[in-house]
Amino acid sequence: MPYFDAASSLPLHPVARQALLAALDEGWADPARLHREGRRARLLLDAAREAAAEAVGCRPDELSFTPSGTRALHTGIAGALAGRRRAGRTLVVSAVEHSAVLHAAQAHQADGGTVVEIPVDRAGRVSAETFGAGLRGTGGSGSPGDGTALACLQSANHEVGTEQPVAEVAERCAAAGVPLLVDAAQSLPWGPVPGGWSLLAASAHKWGGPGGVGLLVVRKGVRFAPPPPVDERESGRSPGFADLPAIVAAAASLRAVRAEADAEAVRLRALVDRVRARVPELVPDVEVVGDPVRRLPHLVTFSCLYVDGEALLHALDRAGFSVSSGSSCTSGTLTPSHVLRAMGVLSEGNIRVSLPPGTAGADVDAFLAVLPDVVREVRDRLAAPAASDPQPAGPPPAAPPEPGEAEPEEPREAAGAPSLTVDSLGKRCPVPVIELARVIGRVPVGGTVLLLADDEAARLDVPAWCGMRGHEYLGSDGHAHRVRRLV
Amino acid sequence: MPYFDAASSLPLHPVARQALLAALDEGWADPARLHREGRRARLLLDAAREAAAEAVGCRPDELSFTPSGTRALHTGIAGALAGRRRAGRTLVVSAVEHSAVLHAAQAHQADGGTVVEIPVDRAGRVSAETFGAGLRGTGGSGSPGDGTALACLQSANHEVGTEQPVAEVAERCAAAGVPLLVDAAQSLPWGPVPGGWSLLAASAHKWGGPGGVGLLVVRKGVRFAPPPPVDERESGRSPGFADLPAIVAAAASLRAVRAEADAEAVRLRALVDRVRARVPELVPDVEVVGDPVRRLPHLVTFSCLYVDGEALLHALDRAGFSVSSGSSCTSGTLTPSHVLRAMGVLSEGNIRVSLPPGTAGADVDAFLAVLPDVVREVRDRLAAPAASDPQPAGPPPAAPPEPGEAEPEEPREAAGAPSLTVDSLGKRCPVPVIELARVIGRVPVGGTVLLLADDEAARLDVPAWCGMRGHEYLGSDGHAHRVRRLV
Numbered sequence: 001m002p003y004f005d006a007a008s009s010l011p012l013h014p015v016a017r018q019a020l021l022a023a024l025d026e027g028w029a030d031p032a033r034l035h036r037e038g039r040r041a042r043l044l045l046d047a048a049r050e051a052a053a054e055a056v057g058c059r060p061d062e063l064s065f066t067p068s069g070t071r072a073l074h075t076g077i078a079g080a081l082a083g084r085r086r087a088g089r090t091l092v093v094s095a096v097e098h099s100a101v102l103h104a105a106q107a108h109q110a111d112g113g114t115v116v117e118i119p120v121d122r123a124g125r126v127s128a129e130t131f132g133a134g135l136r137g138t139g140g141s142g143s144p145g146d147g148t149a150l151a152c153l154q155s156a157n158h159e160v161g162t163e164q165p166v167a168e169v170a171e172r173c174a175a176a177g178v179p180l181l182v183d184a185a186q187s188l189p190w191g192p193v194p195g196g197w198s199l200l201a202a203s204a205h206k207w208g209g210p211g212g213v214g215l216l217v218v219r220k221g222v223r224f225a226p227p228p229p230v231d232e233r234e235s236g237r238s239p240g241f242a243d244l245p246a247i248v249a250a251a252a253s254l255r256a257v258r259a260e261a262d263a264e265a266v267r268l269r270a271l272v273d274r275v276r277a278r279v280p281e282l283v284p285d286v287e288v289v290g291d292p293v294r295r296l297p298h299l300v301t302f303s304c305l306y307v308d309g310e311a312l313l314h315a316l317d318r319a320g321f322s323v324s325s326g327s328s329c330t331s332g333t334l335t336p337s338h339v340l341r342a343m344g345v346l347s348e349g350n351i352r353v354s355l356p357p358g359t360a361g362a363d364v365d366a367f368l369a370v371l372p373d374v375v376r377e378v379r380d381r382l383a384a385p386a387a388s389d390p391q392p393a394g395p396p397p398a399a400p401p402e403p404g405e406a407e408p409e410e411p412r413e414a415a416g417a418p419s420l421t422v423d424s425l426g427k428r429c430p431v432p433v434i435e436l437a438r439v440i441g442r443v444p445v446g447g448t449v450l451l452l453a454d455d456e457a458a459r460l461d462v463p464a465w466c467g468m469r470g471h472e473y474l475g476s477d478g479h480a481h482r483v484r485r486l487v
Numbered sequence: 488m489p490y491f492d493a494a495s496s497l498p499l500h501p502v503a504r505q506a507l508l509a510a511l512d513e514g515w516a517d518p519a520r521l522h523r524e525g526r527r528a529r530l531l532l533d534a535a536r537e538a539a540a541e542a543v544g545c546r547p548d549e550l551s552f553t554p555s556g557t558r559a560l561h562t563g564i565a566g567a568l569a570g571r572r573r574a575g576r577t578l579v580v581s582a583v584e585h586s587a588v589l590h591a592a593q594a595h596q597a598d599g600g601t602v603v604e605i606p607v608d609r610a611g612r613v614s615a616e617t618f619g620a621g622l623r624g625t626g627g628s629g630s631p632g633d634g635t636a637l638a639c640l641q642s643a644n645h646e647v648g649t650e651q652p653v654a655e656v657a658e659r660c661a662a663a664g665v666p667l668l669v670d671a672a673q674s675l676p677w678g679p680v681p682g683g684w685s686l687l688a689a690s691a692h693k694w695g696g697p698g699g700v701g702l703l704v705v706r707k708g709v710r711f712a713p714p715p716p717v718d719e720r721e722s723g724r725s726p727g728f729a730d731l732p733a734i735v736a737a738a739a740s741l742r743a744v745r746a747e748a749d750a751e752a753v754r755l756r757a758l759v760d761r762v763r764a765r766v767p768e769l770v771p772d773v774e775v776v777g778d779p780v781r782r783l784p785h786l787v788t789f790s791c792l793y794v795d796g797e798a799l800l801h802a803l804d805r806a807g808f809s810v811s812s813g814s815s816c817t818s819g820t821l822t823p824s825h826v827l828r829a830m831g832v833l834s835e836g837n838i839r840v841s842l843p844p845g846t847a848g849a850d851v852d853a854f855l856a857v858l859p860d861v862v863r864e865v866r867d868r869l870a871a872p873a874a875s876d877p878q879p880a881g882p883p884p885a886a887p888p889e890p891g892e893a894e895p896e897e898p899r900e901a902a903g904a905p906s907l908t909v910d911s912l913g914k915r916c917p918v919p920v921i922e923l924a925r926v927i928g929r930v931p932v933g934g935t936v937l938l939l940a941d942d943e944a945a946r947l948d949v950p951a952w953c954g955m956r957g958h959e960y961l962g963s964d965g966h967a968h969r970v971r972r973l974v
Contacts, residue, residue, distance in 0.1 A: 003524055008517045009728065017511060024504060028692065030495045034800055034817065035809035037490055067554030067699060068727030074716050100726070103716035110715065205515065205728055212554060212699045212730025228597065229561050229590035232819060239587070240555030241496065241692055243699025246730055313521055322522035330521065332719060 002363040003322045006206075007158055007186060007299055007354035013208030016253035020210065023245035030241065032232070041244055048244075048251035055254045056200065056217055057192040064216045064234035065247050069185045069203025070100040072214035075226060075237060076181050076199045077104040080150040081113065083223035084179065088147035089113040092134050094126045094154065094164065095342035098183055101152050102338065116148075123291040124162035124343045126153065131165075132172030148178045155187040159326050159339040159352060160290030161272075161299035163187070167195030179222050186296055188215075189257045190265055198222045207257045208357075209250035212243050257357065264357045265297035271355060271364045272300045282372045287468060289345045299354040301326070303340070304375050305465060306384030306434050307349025315374045316351070321367050324352040328429050328457040335456040336429070346464035347457050348430040349375070382430065385437045419448040425479065429457035433465050440471065440485050448474065451481040489850040490809045493693075494645055494673060494786055494841035500695030503740035507697065510732035517728065519719070528731055535731075535738035542741045543687065543704055544679040551703045551721035552734050556672045556690025557587040559701035562713060562724060563668050563686045564591040567637040568600065570710035571666065575634035576600040579621050581613045581641065581651065582829035585670055588639050589825065603635075610778040611649035611830045613640065619659030635665045642674040646813050646826040646839060647777030648786035650674070654682030666709050673783055675702075676744045677752055685709045694744045695844075696737035699730050744844065751844045752784035758851045759787045762840060769859045774955060776832045786841040788813070790827070791862050792952060793871030793921050794836025802861045803838070808854050811839040815916050815944040822943040823916075833951035834944050835917040836862070869917065872924045906935040912966065916944035920952050927958065927972050935961065938968040 003011070012020070023044055029037035031045045046060075053060040066072040081091060091108050093101055095117045105115045118126050118134050136148045151173050156163045166182055173180040179198035187193065189207035193200060199222060204213035216237055218224050224237075231239040272295075280286050285305035304312065309327025316323055326337030327350040336347035353367070379386075420443050424432035432453035440449055451462060462481045466473040474482035490498070499507070510531055516524035518532045533547075540547040553559040568578060578595050580588055582604045592602045605618045623635045638660050643650045653669055660667040666685035674680065676694035680687060686709060691700035703724055705711050711724075718726040759782075767773050772792035791799065796814025803810055813824030814837040823834035840854070866873075907930050911919035919940035927936055938949060949968045953960040961969035 001523070003516075003522075005516075005520065005522060005524070008520055008525075009515055011515045012511055020511075021508075024499055024507075028496055028498050028698065029490075029492075033492065033495055033809075033811065034797070035490075035492060035804050035811075036488070037492070037809055038495075067558070068729070070718065070727030071554070074726065099718065100716070103718060103726070107715035203728065210730055210732070211515065211728050212733060214727070228594035229587070231557065231586065231590060239561065239590070240557030240701070241690065241698050242555070243697055243730055243733055245697070246699060246733065310521070317522050322520075322524055324520065324522075 001320045001322075002359070002367065004353045004355060004359075004367065005322050005324045006356040007352065008324055009205045009211070010208040010356055012210060012249075013253040013256060015256035016209050016249040019252035020245050020249035023248040027244035027248055031244065044248050045244055048248045051251040051255055052215060055192070055258055056188070056202075056215065058200075058217045059220065061235070062217050062219055064218075064237040065242055065250075066214040066216050066234070066238045067212055067240070067242070069183075069201055069206070069214040071238070072201035072203070072216035073098070073100040073181075073183060074104050076201050076216050076218070077101065077108070077150065077152065078227040079218070079224045079237065080179055080181060080199055080222065081108060082225035082227065084149035087177075088136065088149050090116060090136055090146075090148045092116045092118060092131070092148050092151040092178070094118045094120060094131070094152070096120050096124055096157050096159075096339045097152055097154055098158055098185065099338070101154075101183060120342050122343055122345060124157050124160045124289070124339060125291055125294065126164055126169070128165045128168035128172060131169045132176070135173065135176040135178050148176065150181060151178050152181045152183065154183040154185075155193050156296045157290070157339060158186050159337055160301045160343070161296040162291040163294040163296065166193060166197065170195035170197050173198075186299075189254070190261050190297065191258070204246075204250035204254070207254055209253045210243075210246040213246050213250040260357060268355050268357070268359065269297040271359065271361055272298060274364060275300045275353060275368065278368050279371065282368060283375050285468065287346045287464070289340070289343065298356075299352065301350065301352045303346040304349030304351070305346065305468065306382060306430050306437065307375060307378050308382060308430055309348060309350050311378045311381070312349055312351060312374065315378055316370075319370045319374055321370070324354070326350045326352065328455070334428070336460055341460055344460070344463070346468065347460045348433060349378075382434055384430075384434050418443055419450060421450040422452065424451060424453040424455075424458075427453065427455065429455050429461060432458045433461050436462065436465065436483065437469070440469075440483070443485050445485050445487065447485050449483045449485070451483060452479055453481060454479040488807045488809075489846070489854065491840045491842060491846075491854065492809050492811045493843040494839065495811055496692045496698070497695040497843055499697065499736075500740040500743060502743035503696050503736040506739035507732050507736035510735040514731035514735055518731065531735050532731055535735045538738040538742055539702060542679070542738075542745055543675070543689075543702065545687075545704045546707065548722070549704050549706055551705075551724040552729055552737075553701040553703050553721070553725045554699055554727070554729070556688055556693070556701040558725070559688035559690070559703035560585070560587040560670060561591050563688050563703050563705070564588065564595070564637065564639065565714040566705070566711045566724065567666055567668060567686055567709065568595060569712035569714065571636035572712075574664075575623065575636050577603060577623055577633075577635045579603045579605060579618070579635050579638040579665075581605045581607060581618070581639070583607050583611055583644050583646075583826045584639055584641055585645055585672065586825070588641075588670060607829050609830055609832060611644050611647045611776070611826060612778055612781065613651055613656070615652045615655035615659060618656045619663070622660065622663040622665050635663065637668060638665050639668045639670065641670040641672075642680050643783045644777070644826060645673050646824055647788045647830070648783040649778040650781040650783065653680060653684065657682035657684050660685075673786075676741070677748050677784065678745070691733075691737035691741070694741055696740045697730075697733040700733050700737040747844060755842050755844070755846065756784040758842060758846065758848055759785060761851060762787045762855065765855050766858065769855060770862050772955065774833045774951070776827070776830065785843075786839065788837065788839045790814075790833040791836030791838070792833065792955065793869060793917050793924065794862060794865050795869060795917055796835060796837050798865045798868070799836055799838060799861065802865055803857075806857045806861055808857070811841070813837045813839065815942070821915070823947055828947055831947070831950070833955065834947045835920060836865075869921055871917075871921050905930055906937060908937040909939065911938060911940040911942075911945075913941065915942050916948060919945045920948050923949065923952065923970065924956070927970070930972050932972050932974065935969055935971045938970060939966055940968060941966045
């Protein structure tokens, strides 16, 4: 039964299991104690720290073990902000950071701080130039205390796989005198993070280590004041008695995973390329998202028009494939993934496939074999417009216009082209888009449809649909979205 | 090799190991995911929560798993203080709480809050009456916002084993409308905490579960606002991906330990009674501390005059016994344990013996057999006064006077009795007390010794020595301690 949700969590790596079992007998005592059981535990902890530091590329005394990647991010952000309090209270983050970073940013804002969010392009990538421009240096103009205390950038995105220009951004941060915290949760198993970053966070269960172990690295010389309360453990950066056998297993498996990383990256990259190429051929009305080249080797994400992400997920689960989704209907809050939103891409019918190391090509082929039928069934259940449906009152679909290429709007509006209103209020993704697609043919080319939809996803999916089908999104006023038929 | 530091951490219980191994295969996925691996993990998590809640005596939805007992305390205290912000900003704690509670109290104080510390008697026990008087009710007099937001009391002390009157204190808290948080880390393996507490924290590695698992219970109806940043895990009370196999093992072992608790408590209580009775017979100049009756079954603490705690600890370690110490020389800060300080008892040569379940009587006897020689050797190395030494210029030692029983001070002072000054500045515990004991015989009965000592422990140990040897402690002025020879 293929598990394609590696980016969420991985089964324990055999080396992790072996190390965990070996450490159970020696690693239960308090490493702060002076007796032999304590000293034995301390030796294990020191060895694990050295192994992890070597894999990260830092000094052992720069690395603390935390109870999770999330806690590493929370502590790292709070500690760097507090340590740089005098430089200013501005936190700069990319718009596609992990929710743990964004939650920490919200907490900072609630505490009176300022958060600057750096946008990404449609591939989910920040521009180093834009990121640099978002920093308020502390050495130049502006009053002291007005500067950027910290910048955060992931090494690669967890939902769409896009790699960020960390080294370039680190250079700009260094020039501005701003420390850069890198969330390396997704990329650390594949190799060290390049460039002159200041802080780094990661999570062991993303590389086949146990849950409950994160890494927080704070480079020497970075001002850091860990959020209270603190205790004497882990350089004062992670209070509480840790799970030492899990830490030992985490460090051992990081080394093991790294030893296989280069070869495995090549293999999985080819499998992902296969998915990226074949899915749009096999399934109509699909958008493959994320940077096609500068990406994690093992992860691909696509969205299917007219599909309920949760239904798709369950159908794939029944077919034996475990995947993940950023669609609004699969989240507790009924809002689409903030990553897809920041990219401005389709969110309905969203599927993330992330391959664990060792995934067989045959499993990927099996997935590609079942996917078209699974999507078709979900679409049929929702009575979605068939991809091959001729648009009832128009010519066949044309390529979507490039931004700015659309013909001027005023003349057609002025011509008083007929319009139609569709009430999808109270209906959830993907129904509003399906209802829009069903009626667009009823207005002539140049006519407009007013779609009333209060589902959060509509704000993202209606424009995305327009782009995919070659229509023009005229904007929204509250819950009213205006679409002009172009083809 | 007997390990007598159960109160610090226990080896993995066989049931914990078994449950951990069983859960490794099913418990690695994210329980928040909808696919089968996620659902399987969710089932394990739900079952562990039910088992733990049953052992605690609460509803499953009142219980969150945290990464440690320390984090449970930190979150519990911060969340209750924030939730009760409108009632006031006063936090009431006993003086002998675990450092995790005191660190949280310091953080509250640094944030502008008020902390009231309730003293304990020489046995380390709070009086319910004193505790109740320390609460500032929110229903009665005093302006709103001036009241006590939260009170914290441990169920039993981790250093001396004394049980606290939790149920009585909970009644007084309820009467004052103040929630009570109970740190149950030491007692939970022995049974549920009685009484109407509002919040409870505990730690799995104290009962033979793995490290990295704590419990935080927040009763329904208790106002609680978890400290940000939060995420959707564990009712918003513990962010980050947890170590699910460890949680499963923690819950399973709590049940297993509880099943054996009553019988084991009787057995260990008898062994501890043996230590309590025999140590003062076997070793001269020893003070056994903590409540002799209202105490944890497995824990006993005593302090030896004229002994360096760290040396004693290492000597016992070489003899094969792992114990713990609250002496200043065994702490990183060179201050004696805050618990011993609050009790006002001797801190030098302090040894805590805490027996793991299953400890054999023969191991305790072996400990009692080696202890006298070990203490003697350490004392010899420090050239400590022998217990049987006649005081060179005085009568044999008498029983120490009861407080208030000492004869009036003025007449003797007025008589201009000879005095002597000893300079122990810069010398560490137990040297100042040893130097005091060496010279006391050089002044006649009624004469005084002025001991200059800047070691933190002297403030505690000089008065304690006076009490044990029947002399009078006249007080201190900075680093100058005045002692009158009485016997």
